[in-house]
Amino acid sequence: xxxxxSSAWTAEERHRHVLSLVxxxxxxxxxxxxxxxxxxxxxAAVATLGLRGAAVHVMAESDAAGVAACSDAEARSVAELQxxxxxxxxxxxxxxxxxxxxxxxxxxxxxWPGFSSLAMxxxxxxxxxxxxxxxxVSFGVLDLYADRAEPLDADGLVYGAGFARAATDLLxxxxxxxxxxxxxxxxxxxxxxxxxxxxxxxxxxVDLRITLAEALSRMRARAFASDTTLLDVxxxxxxxxxxxxxxxxxxxxxxxxx
Amino acid sequence: xxxxxxxxxVFVGVADTLVADFDVIDFLHTVAGHATExxxxxxxxxxxxxxxGGLHYMGASDESARLLELFQIQHEEGPCLDCYRGGQPVTVxxxxxxxxxxxxxxxxxxxxxxxxxxxxxxxLRDQVIGGLNxxxxxxxxxxxxxxxxxxxxxxxxxxxxxxxxxxxxxxxxTEQLQFALNSRVVIEQAKGAIARSLGVxxxxxxxxxxxxxxxxxxxxxxxxxxVVQSPxxxxxxxxxx
Numbered sequence: 001x002x003x004x005x006s007s008a009w010t011a012e013e014r015h016r017h018v019l020s021l022v023x024x025x026x027x028x029x030x031x032x033x034x035x036x037x038x039x040x041x042x043x044a045a046v047a048t049l050g051l052r053g054a055a056v057h058v059m060a061e062s063d064a065a066g067v068a069a070c071s072d073a074e075a076r077s078v079a080e081l082q083x084x085x086x087x088x089x090x091x092x093x094x095x096x097x098x099x100x101x102x103x104x105x106x107x108x109x110x111x112w113p114g115f116s117s118l119a120m121x122x123x124x125x126x127x128x129x130x131x132x133x134x135x136x137v138s139f140g141v142l143d144l145y146a147d148r149a150e151p152l153d154a155d156g157l158v159y160g161a162g163f164a165r166a167a168t169d170l171l172x173x174x175x176x177x178x179x180x181x182x183x184x185x186x187x188x189x190x191x192x193x194x195x196x197x198x199x200x201x202x203x204x205x206v207d208l209r210i211t212l213a214e215a216l217s218r219m220r221a222r223a224f225a226s227d228t229t230l231l232d233v234x235x236x237x238x239x240x241x242x243x244x245x246x247x248x249x250x251x252x253x254x255x256x257x258x
Numbered sequence: 259x260x261x262x263x264x265x266x267x268v269f270v271g272v273a274d275t276l277v278a279d280f281d282v283i284d285f286l287h288t289v290a291g292h293a294t295e296x297x298x299x300x301x302x303x304x305x306x307x308x309x310x311g312g313l314h315y316m317g318a319s320d321e322s323a324r325l326l327e328l329f330q331i332q333h334e335e336g337p338c339l340d341c342y343r344g345g346q347p348v349t350v351x352x353x354x355x356x357x358x359x360x361x362x363x364x365x366x367x368x369x370x371x372x373x374x375x376x377x378x379x380x381x382l383r384d385q386v387i388g389g390l391n392x393x394x395x396x397x398x399x400x401x402x403x404x405x406x407x408x409x410x411x412x413x414x415x416x417x418x419x420x421x422x423x424x425x426x427x428x429x430x431x432t433e434q435l436q437f438a439l440n441s442r443v444v445i446e447q448a449k450g451a452i453a454r455s456l457g458v459x460x461x462x463x464x465x466x467x468x469x470x471x472x473x474x475x476x477x478x479x480x481x482x483x484x485v486v487q488s489p490x491x492x493x494x495x496x497x498x499x
Contacts, residue, residue, distance in 0.1 A: 058435060058439070059439075060435050060436035064436065064439035064442075065439065066439070134424050134425055137428040137429050139428070139435050171431065172424070176435065177431070177435060181434060181437055194443075195442070198446035198447045199446045199449050202446070202449065202450025202452075203451065203453065203454040205447075205450075205451055205486065206451050206454040206455045210489065212486055237450075
C-alpha cells in the first residue's frame with residue numbers, strides 16, 4: 001500500500017480504489033451473489049492491510065446475529081467466539097455505531113475476558129471492528145483480525161472504513177431480504193451454524209426445564225469450562241450426547257450450582 | 259439577487275436534513291421557494307426521477323409552476339426534461355425567441371404568463387436524480403452569479419435527497435433483518451424444544467409446527483414464540499392436544 005499516494009486521493013477516488021481492490025480478489029467457488037461479494041470484501045481487506053482474517057457480521061440484536069461472510073474458516077471461528085463469549089468489540093461497535101479499535105487485545109482482558117483469551121488462542125493480537133451503518137441505523141460489523149499487536153495507521157483506518165462502506169453498500173443494494181421477508185439463500189446458509197446453536201438452546205430449555213435465556217447461559221458456561229465452542233456444545237446437545245443427566249452431573253461450574 | 263447573509267441562512271437550512279422529522283415533500287417545496295427568492299423569478303418547481311428513471315413532479319412554489327412541471331412530464335417535452343436528460347442546465351431568457359424548440363410547452367407557458375425558463379440538473383457525480391426549474395414572468399437571462407447560486411442550491415438539495423433515500427433504505431433493511439433474524443432464531447429454538455419434548459427429529463418438529471400453524475391459521479413465527487415461552491410450551495404440538 002502506498003500511503004503517500006492514497007492520502008492525497010479524494011473520497012471518490014479512494015472509494016473506487018477500494019472497489020477495485022475488492023474486484024481483484026476471488027471468492028470461494030461455492031459462494032454466489034451477496035455472500036461471495038462480502039467474502040471478497042473480507043479478503044481484499046486482509047490482502048491490503050496484511051491481516052490474519054476478516055469477517056462480516058449481520059446483526060439485529062446481539063442474539064439475533066450471525067457471520068454473513070469471512071475471509072477464511074479461521075476468521076469465522078474468531079467472529080463466532082464473540083457469540084460464544086457474549087461479548088467483544090463487534091458487539092460494542094454495533095451498539096455504539098462507532099469503530100472499536102483494539103490494537104492490544106492482550107490489554108483488553110479486563111474488558112472482554114472471555115473473548116480476548118479465546119481469540120488469542122487463535123493467534124489474534126489486535127481487532128478492529130467497523131460498524132456497517134447508514135445514518136443512525138446500523139445492521140452489522142466488519143471485523144478485522146491482526147496477528148501483530150499494533151494500531152492501524154492512518155491509511156489502515158481509511159481503508160478499514162472504506163471496506164466497511166463497501167460491505168454496507170452490498171447489504172443495502174443486494175437482495176439481503178426478499179419481499180417475503182426471507183433472507184438471501186447464501187446468507188441463510190452462512191448463518192446455519194447459528195441455527196444449530198438455537199436448536200440446541202430449545203432442547204436444553206426442555207431438558208433442564210429452564211428458560212431460553214438460562215439455556216443459552218448454561219451452554220456458554222459449558223463451552224468455556226470445557227474449552228470448546230458454543231457450536232461444539234450445540235452439536236453434542238443435538239446428537240443426544242449432552243442430555244439432562246449429563247448437564248446435572250456437575251462437571252461444569254454452572255451445572256454444579258443447580 | 260439575495261444578500262449574502264440570507265443566502266448563508268438558506269444554505270444552512272437546506273443542508274440540515276438529518277433531523278428526525280425530515281419530510282421530502284415539505285423539503286422540496288421549501289427548496290422551490292428558495293429558488294424564487296434567490297432569482298426574483300415568479301415561480302420554481304422540482305422534478306425527481308424514480309428508480310426506473312421515470313420523472314415525477316415533486317414540489318413547486320405555486321400552482322402555475324406545478325402545472326408547467328406536470329405538463330412537461332405528460333407531454334414528454336420541455337426545457338426541464340432536456341435538462342434532466344442531458345444533465346446540463348438549459349436556459350431560455352425569452353421563450354418567444356424559440357417557439358419551435360418545444361412547441362406545446364412554449365404555447366402553454368406563454369399562456370400562463372411565463373416568459374423565461376432556467377432549468378438546473380439535480381446531479382451528484384454521474385447520477386442525475388431530477389431538476390430544479392425557475393420560471394420568470396419577464397424575459398430575462400440569469401447572470402452567471404445567479405446561475406451558480408441556484409445550481410449550488412440544486413446540488414445541496416440533491417445531496418439531501420440522496421442521503422434521505424439511503425437512510426430510508428437502511429431503515430428498511432434493518433427492519434427486515436431484525437424480523438428475518440429474530441424469526442429465524444425463534445423458529446430454530448422452537449424446533450429444538452419440540453424435537454426434545456416430543457422425541458422427534460428437528461425436521462419432524464418443523465413439519466409439526468407448520469402443520470399446526472396452518473390448521474390454527476397463525477403465523478409460524480407467532481407459534482414458535484408460544485412454543486418457547488416455557489419448557490412446557492412444546493406440549494401445544496402433542497398430537498391430539
